[in-house]
Amino acid sequence: MQYKTNQGVQSENKALEIRSLSLDYIMPDQSIHAVVDLNLVARTGKITALVGESGSGKSTVALAVMGIQDKNAVISNGEIYLAGTDILSMPKKGLRSYISNHAGIIFQDPIDSLNPLLTVGEQLVEAVLIHEKITKKQAFTIALNQLLAVSLPQPEELMKKYPFMLSGGMCQRVMIAIASVFRPALLIADEPTTALDVTVQAQILHQLDSMRKRNGTAILLITHDLGVVAEIADDVCVMKDGYIVESGTVDDIFSNPQHLYTCQLLAAAL
Amino acid sequence: MQVKIQAVKRSNARFCSSHGIINRILTQKAAVFGFVIVALIIIIAITASVIAPNDPLKVNMSMRLKGLSSLYWLGTDNLGRCIASRLIWGARMSLIYSMCVLGLMMAIGIPIGLLSGYAGGRIDTFIMRIIDIFLSLPTFLMALAIAGMLEPSVKNMIIAMASVWWAPYARIIRGMAMQTKQQDFMLAAKAAACTHTQIIFRHILRNIAPPIIVMATLEIGSIILAIASFSFIGLGAQPPTPEWGIMLSDSKEFMQTQPQLMVYPGIAIIVTVMAFNLLGEGLKNAIQN
Numbered sequence: 435m436q437y438k439t440n441q442g443v444q445s446e447n448k449a450l451e452i453r454s455l456s457l458d459y460i461m462p463d464q465s466i467h468a469v470v471d472l473n474l475v476a477r478t479g480k481i482t483a484l485v486g487e488s489g490s491g492k493s494t495v496a497l498a499v500m501g502i503q504d505k506n507a508v509i510s511n512g513e514i515y516l517a518g519t520d521i522l523s524m525p526k527k528g529l530r531s532y533i534s535n536h537a538g539i540i541f542q543d544p545i546d547s548l549n550p551l552l553t554v555g556e557q558l559v560e561a562v563l564i565h566e567k568i569t570k571k572q573a574f575t576i577a578l579n580q581l582l583a584v585s586l587p588q589p590e591e592l593m594k595k596y597p598f599m600l601s602g603g604m605c606q607r608v609m610i611a612i613a614s615v616f617r618p619a620l621l622i623a624d625e626p627t628t629a630l631d632v633t634v635q636a637q638i639l640h641q642l643d644s645m646r647k648r649n650g651t652a653i654l655l656i657t658h659d660l661g662v663v664a665e666i667a668d669d670v671c672v673m674k675d676g677y678i679v680e681s682g683t684v685d686d687i688f689s690n691p692q693h694l695y696t697c698q699l700l701a702a703a704l
Numbered sequence: 705m706q707v708k709i710q711a712v713k714r715s716n717a718r719f720c721s722s723h724g725i726i727n728r729i730l731t732q733k734a735a736v737f738g739f740v741i742v743a744l745i746i747i748i749a750i751t752a753s754v755i756a757p758n759d760p761l762k763v764n765m766s767m768r769l770k771g772l773s774s775l776y777w778l779g780t781d782n783l784g785r786c787i788a789s790r791l792i793w794g795a796r797m798s799l800i801y802s803m804c805v806l807g808l809m810m811a812i813g814i815p816i817g818l819l820s821g822y823a824g825g826r827i828d829t830f831i832m833r834i835i836d837i838f839l840s841l842p843t844f845l846m847a848l849a850i851a852g853m854l855e856p857s858v859k860n861m862i863i864a865m866a867s868v869w870w871a872p873y874a875r876i877i878r879g880m881a882m883q884t885k886q887q888d889f890m891l892a893a894k895a896a897a898c899t900h901t902q903i904i905f906r907h908i909l910r911n912i913a914p915p916i917i918v919m920a921t922l923e924i925g926s927i928i929l930a931i932a933s934f935s936f937i938g939l940g941a942q943p944p945t946p947e948w949g950i951m952l953s954d955s956k957e958f959m960q961t962q963p964q965l966m967v968y969p970g971i972a973i974i975v976t977v978m979a980f981n982l983l984g985e986g987l988k989n990a991i992q993n
Contacts, residue, residue, distance in 0.1 A: 502894045505825070534897035546888035551910050560906070561896050612896065 438513065438520035448515070449619040449652030450476040450499065450537070455512030457491075457498055468494045468507070470676040475669075476620060476652040481643070483655045483663040483684075485699065486673035492656045495673075496622045499654075501533050517619045535565060538613025542625040544605035548597035554581075554608050555593030561612045580611040584641055603634035610641060614651065621645070622654045627662065639666055660703035664688060672696045728990040735986020741979035749796040758786035760793040760946040769962055778968055781951070782958060785944075787965070791972050793946035798976065801858060801941070802927040806920055808866035813873030814916070818904055820874065821881025828878070838871035844930065851939040861940040865930060876919065880912040914991050922984035925977040932973050948973050 440451050457469040468491045476482040484492050497503040499514055501521060513520045517536040521529060541547045548557060558577035559570060566573075574593075581589035584607040597605055606626060613621060623642060627635035643666050646653050655667060663670055664684060671681040672695065680693040691697045729735050748755065757777060764784035771779045777788035820831040850864035884890065885908065893907050934940030935949025943950050948969040955965030 497891075500895045502891055530894070530897040534895060539892070539895045541888055541892065543888055547892045549889045549893070549907055549911070552906075560898070560902075564897050609892070612892070 438523045439518050440513075440515040440520070447478045448475050449478050449517060450474070450654065451513075451515040452495070452499070453513045453515070455495070455498065455514060456510045457494060457503070458508050458510055459504070460506045460508055465508075468676050469498070472512070472673075472676075472678055474671055474678065474681070476654045477669070478619065478652050479646055479650040480668040481646060481653045481655055481666055482669045482671065483657060483667035484671050484673055485657060485660065485663055487658060487699075490673045491676040492673055493624055496539060496624045496654070496656055499533075499620075499622060500537060500539050501529055531564070534618075535616065536618050537620040537622060538615075538618045539622040539624060540606065540609040540613050540626050543629045544602050544609050545597055545600075547609050548605055550597055552596075553593065554595055554597065554600070558593070558608070558612055558615075561615050565616050576615070577611075580615055581608070583614075584608075584611045586611075601634075602630050603637060606630065606634075606638050607641065610638075610645070614645060614649070617649045618651065620652045620654060622656070624656045625658070626655070627659070628657070635662070642666070660699060672699065725990055729986050732986045732989060734982045735989070738979045738982025738984075738986060741975060742983050745795050745976055745979065746799065748792055749799045752792050752796045756786075756789035756792045758789045760785060760789040761944055762786075769958070779964070781954060781965055782962075787951075787968055790946040790951055791948070791968055794948045794951065794969065794972065795976070797941065797945060797947045798928050798931060801862065801931045801947075802924050804862045805865045805869075805927050805931070806924060808862060809870045809873055809923075810916075810920065812866060813870035814877055814909070816870070817874035817877025818881050818908060821878035822885060822900075822904055822908065824882070824885075832875070832878070835871045835875050838868065839875070841868070843868050844933075847930070848934075848937075848939065851934060856939045856942065858941050858945075861931070861934045865927070865934075873919070877912065877916065880915060881908050884908045884911045918984060918987045918991060921980060921987055925980040925984070928980070929973065929977050932969075 440448070440453075452472055452474040455469055455472045455474075456467070459466040459468050472491075472495065474482070474484070474495070484495065486492050494503065494507065498507070498509060499516065499521075503509075509522060512522070514522055516533060519532070521533060524532065548554070552560075555574070555577060558580060559573045562568075562573040562576050562580075563570070568576075577593065578589045581592060586592055586604060586607050592600075592604075592608075597608075600608070610621075621642070626642070627638050630638060639662060642653055642655070645651055655663070657663060667684050669681070670684055670687045671678050672687070672693065673679070674695050680687065680691065680696045687696060688700065691700055729739070757775065762785060764780070767776070767780050767784040768782055769780060770776060770784075773779070776786050778791070779787055781787055781790070816831060816835075820828045847864045847868045850867065851861050854860035854864065890903065890907060893903055898907070931940055932947070932949035932952065935945075935947050936953045938953070941947040941950055943954065951969040952966060955962070955969070958965055
């Protein structure tokens with residue numbers, strides 16, 4: 435069966451394309467329009483920043499792309515093309531494995547994102563085994579290489595450790611290692627540095643940047659830190675109350691903001 | 705608040721690195737005491753056939769109601785059976801029966817609780833209403849009624865008890881599953897396309913295992929007590945099984961003349977129940993701190 439694709443003009447370098455996505459949170463007494471008519475493109479090998487204040491719907495977009503939004507979140511309209519295929523038109527069966535093959539996600543609080551009762555090794559091997567039917571030993575080797583790829587020292591030792599024994603920065607690296615096991619086309623970083631201190635922040639950002647260069651991964655960076663955006667992003671989308679109010683390249687947005695809200699954000703960051 | 709949550713998580717995580725939990729149990733005298741007695745009882749139960757001085761079932765009418773002696777350590781009962789041997793075999797019976805009840809309760813309660821907590825929504829509501837029905841009934845009376853309707857036997861007693869007592873278990877497990885479901889790593893696991901089975905058993909069940917173990921330990925005491933009660937009134941193990949409840953029941957006719965016949969099984973029950981409760985409390989404190 436053929437699913438809806440966005441093949442056509444310049445679709446090759448779009449790891450993620452969201453077209454007029456609308457998402458509502460259905461509550462017993464009301465419904466909240468969390469995302470309204472949103473268009474967004476994350477290009478291969480580029481970092482696309484999605485900025486906006488808390489509650490503007492940034493994370494909701496991320497969860498919707500990963501297909502792990504809350505049960506009461508209803509997508510009322512739109513298409514999400516992940517690696518060329520509209521995931522919203524795909525049947526539920528096989529959807530999750532399709533998504534996890536093409537996209538990975540890391541969250542704000544790295545320590546909480548790892549299961550506290552499983553060792554780093556167990557969690558990495560589990561992630562590898564989900565994607566490929568190989569022996570545990572082979573998976574273990576892949577996991578080791580994966581830890582080396584995110585520049586974690588002494589990976590053999592690290593595999594045996596529990597998340598609470600690691601620092602936040604190390605946990606976030608482990609999360610990146612897990613999320614990028616099979617070089618997904620898209621990596622969503624949902625406020626990856628908010629819970630980390632400044633020096634570690636720079637290291638993690640550097641890690642994301644080098645991954646993009648090495649694997650050509652498209653990175654969707656969700657943040658409210660405009661300093662980070664100015665530093666590493668290529669494209670910027672500014673989000674407010676569920677709408678994208680302005681989008682463009684970093685230079686355009688920072689040198690010539692058009693929307694009042696963008697101006698306010700920039701002013702607040704200075 | 706955040707700090708506290710972190711602390712709880714870390715202590716949770718340390719549960720699996722065994723030296724941490726053992727150290728914390730060792731600092732509590734009552735728990736150590738309970739553990740030693742439980743260990744003793746388990747050893748006695750396992751080696752019952754070796755250490756029992758006599759056959760617990762052998763009737764010897766010429767030796768009935770005798771006092772302490774080197775052959776009959778604690779004397780004999782109204783049928784001339786060795787009380788010490790019957791007590792020792794009774795430990796084995798009590799432990800086996802209570803493990804069966806506990807195992808069956810868990811086998812019903814854990815899957816239902818996990819399903820209810822993980823699935824949520826209508827399934828959860830439906831299961832919870834059924835559990836509410838069970839909780840609204842007085843459990844002991846209900847188990848008595850079921851056991852009474854069935855033929856009196858150990859198997860039926862175990863079925864009756866487990867079929868009534870799983871409900872509070874399932875409810876607590878459901879709560880813990882819901883709590884675990886909300887944590888960030890569940891989202892990460894879902895994003896990595898873990899299957900439902902993987903999430904439920906690998907991520908949720910493993911995280912709630914420590915409190916389940918504590919609950920189980922605390923429950924064993926009351927199960928042993930209940931089993932003895934059932935046997936006492938004739939709905940559980942049947943004579944001549946060497947079981948503490950039956951020993952109590954057998955000895956009640958001689959309460960006036962031979963009160964020690966009641967005292968021995970009574971003490972055995974009290975000590976066992978107390979030991980399991982002390983151990984359970986100790987475990988509870990150890991994983992809470």
